[in-house]
Amino acid sequence: MQIHKPVFIIGSFRGGTSLLFRLLTESDELWSLYRESNHMWQPWHRDPQETADTVVLKAEDVKEGDREHFDRHYHFSAYNNQILGELSRIRFLRNRLRPVFNLINVFNYLYKWLKLWIFKREIDGKPRAYRIIDKTPPNCFRVEYLAKLYPDAKFIYITRDGLDNTSSLMNAWRSKQKFQFRYRKYLEEYLKPLEGVQGSRSAKYFDIQGYQSDVWKFAMPPDWEAYRDKTLAEVCAFQWLKTHEYALNSLSKLAPERVIRFKFEDLMAEPHPSIEKLCSFLEIEFTWNMQKIVSEMPLVNTFTPASKRKSRKNQADLETIKDYIEPMQQQLGYVTIL
Numbered sequence: 001m002q003i004h005k006p007v008f009i010i011g012s013f014r015g016g017t018s019l020l021f022r023l024l025t026e027s028d029e030l031w032s033l034y035r036e037s038n039h040m041w042q043p044w045h046r047d048p049q050e051t052a053d054t055v056v057l058k059a060e061d062v063k064e065g066d067r068e069h070f071d072r073h074y075h076f077s078a079y080n081n082q083i084l085g086e087l088s089r090i091r092f093l094r095n096r097l098r099p100v101f102n103l104i105n106v107f108n109y110l111y112k113w114l115k116l117w118i119f120k121r122e123i124d125g126k127p128r129a130y131r132i133i134d135k136t137p138p139n140c141f142r143v144e145y146l147a148k149l150y151p152d153a154k155f156i157y158i159t160r161d162g163l164d165n166t167s168s169l170m171n172a173w174r175s176k177q178k179f180q181f182r183y184r185k186y187l188e189e190y191l192k193p194l195e196g197v198q199g200s201r202s203a204k205y206f207d208i209q210g211y212q213s214d215v216w217k218f219a220m221p222p223d224w225e226a227y228r229d230k231t232l233a234e235v236c237a238f239q240w241l242k243t244h245e246y247a248l249n250s251l252s253k254l255a256p257e258r259v260i261r262f263k264f265e266d267l268m269a270e271p272h273p274s275i276e277k278l279c280s281f282l283e284i285e286f287t288w289n290m291q292k293i294v295s296e297m298p299l300v301n302t303f304t305p306a307s308k309r310k311s312r313k314n315q316a317d318l319e320t321i322k323d324y325i326e327p328m329q330q331q332l333g334y335v336t337i338l
Contacts, residue, residue, distance in 0.1 A: 001075055001116060002129040006150050007282055009135035010143065011158035012243040013218040014168040016264035018300040020158055021135040023275055026293045029131060029284040031078040031112075036136040040073045047186035054138045054220040056246070057145035067149055075112070076105055078132050137219065140243045143250035153258065154282060157251060160264040161334045162240055162325040167314040169236035170210075173217050181217045188214075190228055208232055210317070219243055233317035234324075241328050248331070263333070271297060 007030065011017045025032045038052040045053040116130060139146065146153060160168075172179045191204035191214055205214050210232035216224075221242035227235045251259050260281045267274045271294045279286040315338055322336050329336045 001112070003071055003074055003132055003150070004129040004152065005131050005283075006153045007131065007133040007156065008139055008143075008146055008153060009133070009156045009158065010140045010247055011137060011264075012140070012160065012165055012169075012240050013137045014172055015137070015160040015165050015240075016158050016267060017135050017137055019298075020156065020262075020267065021133070022298060022300045023271075023290065023294055024133055024278065024282075026290045027133075027279075027284050027287065028080055028289075030133040030282075031074070031080040031130055032133045033074075033077055034079055037073075037134050038136055038138070040070060041136075041138070043069070047184075049183045049185060051183055052136070052138065052181070054141055054224075056222060057142040059144040059148040061145055062148045070149065074132050076109055078112075078130075079108055080130075137243065140247040140250075141221070143247060144253065147250075147254055147258070155251065155254070155259045156262055156278060156281075157247060157259060158262045158264055158267075159244065159332045159334075162237070162329050162332075163318050163322065163336060163338065165240050166233065166236045166321060166325070167318060169218060169239060170232055170314050170317065173211055173232055173236065179217055181215050184216055187216055190216075190225060208235055211235075221246070231317065231320065233314070233321050237321040237325050241325055244328055244332065268297075271295075 009017050009021055024030060025034065036052070041053070041055070044055045044057065046055065143155065188204065190206070192207050193204055205212055206216060207229045208231070219239040219242070221239065227238050260278065262274070262278065272291065275290065275294050276286045318338060322338065326336050
């Protein structure tokens with residue numbers, strides 16, 4: 001089996017990557033993990049317990065055996081069957097019933113072999129080749145690495161207005177229902193004692209104004225340590241800004257036909273034309289199943305649809321960072337208006 005013309009969705013955390021991924025995985029021409037590929041990056045993480053670290057990788061970091069490492073994971077764990085894919089997302093199966101989870105993967109692996117062998121599917125003359133679609137926001141810091149690892153890969157770069165994206169990050173940092181990031185225990189050295197706290201789970205916290213916890217959430221770009229005592233708005237704006245700085249710099253080095261830039265706002269305003277345009281770029285059919293899921297526009301990693309009202313709940317905080325993000329806003333084609 002060969003992976004041919006893989007697709008990588010990149011963008012900021014809380015920037016629409018999950019929704020776009022959900023819509024495009026409906027294509028029967030694209031195989032996916034049906035979840036983020038964080039576990040595949042374990043050898044590069046800064047701590048053995050980390051599952052979503054932000055590690056910067058360049059083209060020169062590609063070494064012998066790396067392609068085989070990723071191919072092996074995709075061959076074993078990539079699906080294009082909705083039922084199997086959704087089963088693989090259940091954390092209880094992955095963490096508590098590992099033998100059952102492995103059995104699902106073995107069944108899927110055989111299914112994939114049979115499907116590719118029986119139909120002898122060819123892509124550009126390559127028999128038994130298949131395409132995967134992958135997304136995880138930290139890949140914004142690994143574009144050059146991925147581009148060299150898979151020379152025929154295509155990249156979908158999704159952006160979102162910096163004020164709305166920063167506000168969404170702030171809401172997610174404060175959320176007690178989702179986005180726990182509890183595995184980042186190796187960051188204890190960066191915490192400071194909180195005076196006057198009795199009987200709490202931990203007496204150490206990040207000294208971030210507007211956020212009281214011992215957990216650092218979402219992106220960890222280089223120099224993140226300097227933001228441990230800033231406001232939450234400054235932290236989130238920094239995460240958004242650095243994510244796009246790295247993405248833009250890396251994507252500028254690729255051939256134009258390998259990259260498509262795409263706005264989250266366009267997806268929400270005109271979902272059908274937007275996904276049809278992406279399908280054309282990826283050279284896949286905009287099938288009836290895809291059209292159906294696009295019409296439904298499911299909620300992904302959120303409890304309510306995106307709206308200006310949601311982002312403006314942090315308006316006072318956003319006022320403090322709008323000048324900071326303004327240059328990147330202009331570069332991405334947004335107007336910074338509160």
